[in-house]
Amino acid sequence: MEGKSGNIGNPYIQYMYSYPHKTAYRPLKGISLRNFVDVMAGKGHGLYLHIPFCQGKCGYCNLFSVTGQGTEAMERYLDGVERQARQYREILGPYKTEFSEFTIGGGTPLLLSERQISRMFELVNSCFAREEKSEAGIETAPNQTEKGKLKLLKDMGITRVSIGVQSFVDEELLSLRRNHQARRAKQALELLAWMDFPCVNVDLIYGIPGQTVDSLIGSIQEALRFGPDEIFLYPLYVKHGAGLAGEGMSPDWQYAYRQYKEASGFLRSSGFRQDSMRRFVRKRDRREFSECGFGTSLALGCGGRSYLGRLHFCTPYAITQKTCLAQLEEFERTADFSVVSHGILLTDEEMRRRYVIRHLLIRPGIELRRYEEHFNASVYNDFPVLKDWMRQGFLQEEKQEGADKKYLALTEWGMGFSDYLGPMLISDKVREKMKEWDEIHEPFGDPVSGKLKKL
Ligand code: SF4
Incomplete structure (x- = not known):
């Protein structure tokens, strides 16, 4: 080019x-969380909860997620999160930590039952203080976007819902090995618009084999019909053990760049401000840029990353069902969450x-x-x-x-x-x-x- x-x-x-990427993390010895949490004193920090369950593994996914898990497995996971949260509460106690941002990601968090979703919020609310005007976000997928669950999210103060639509063309969804169909995504977006969350974000992907500039713009136009506040446009990457990598799928980057140019221009001329290569925000959104600069963040659960000053840590990088399940078992067996055994010191x-x-x-x-x-x-x-x-x-x-x-x-x-x-x-x-x-x-x-x- x-x-x-x-x-x-x-x-x-x-x-x-x-930065750095998780693949640069290595086993650590003799590190206690207690010696690093002073950077979490006071306000302005992020809290992240990872829910690693999905209905199926998307072909491009290189995130920590497992499929085919039932209610009991999810319950066991929440037991682990609860023990971890209680220990973190005790460790953070002297620092009067308040979180300005709470994000629930995955995986597909709304795969949990309504009862489990309530439990998830209760345990977080009972262990951690959030700032008065804190943001709370959650990721969802079309098949799991149900009225009852959304009501619960509204009651719990969720301010931002991000939905992984990826495309409104069924053939494209099929080649990505997504589990939903375009029809279901439209219903989910209708529901989200009706629930009137302060911010709804729609994720779309370009560079999908068979996807044209026109079909990408068509997907964006379809998304805009539901009045989202943000659109994220992701180029398709197939790497690090993702299912489609095994099939030798390799996106055509020249065509992907053409799609990017057309799609980003289209969004900018449709009333969106471009904040990054991926992020487009509706111009009516007057929210201030609140990032504190150093991105201190504490992760709950298995697979999420914590950033405490120069200490970054998480469970070892895993993508496949087998390696993720092994990590989950390890997490559920963990008795002392203050021991940091995998990460990097910057x-x-x-x-x-x-x-x-x-x-x-x-x-x-x-x-x-x-x-x-x-x-x-x-x-x-x-x-x-x-x-x-x-x-x-x-x-x-x-x-x-x-x-x-x-x-x-x-x-x-x-x-x-x-x-x-x-x-x-x-x-x-x-x-x-x-x-x-x-x-x-x-x-x-x-x-x-x-x-x-x-x-
Ligand atoms: S891309 Fe998202 S929904 Fe798909 S398998 Fe990965 S975590 Fe689950």
């Missing part, structure tokens, strides 16, 4: 929603990389003075490549409306290359660890990613 300054090649290298340099990756790829971008104050250095000195990217037209300095702050942000054109630029900020050490993991778990190589470039 021709960029403004030469040949770029495949712009879809890797989705950098966090150096100061890695903390800077994380900061840049987390802020550069989403609007409003990196606030230049804030970076300087926090790290006592200029972001351009720490990452000279950023100047090159400015020269190449990927980045620009800009002021936010009505504020006297200068940000370094992706240009509209640069946003389309987020999955190409982000991976270039991975350090050599982390890259080596990821490669080591890939070689052990994917001896035949990654079907999509190609080679990562060095800084």
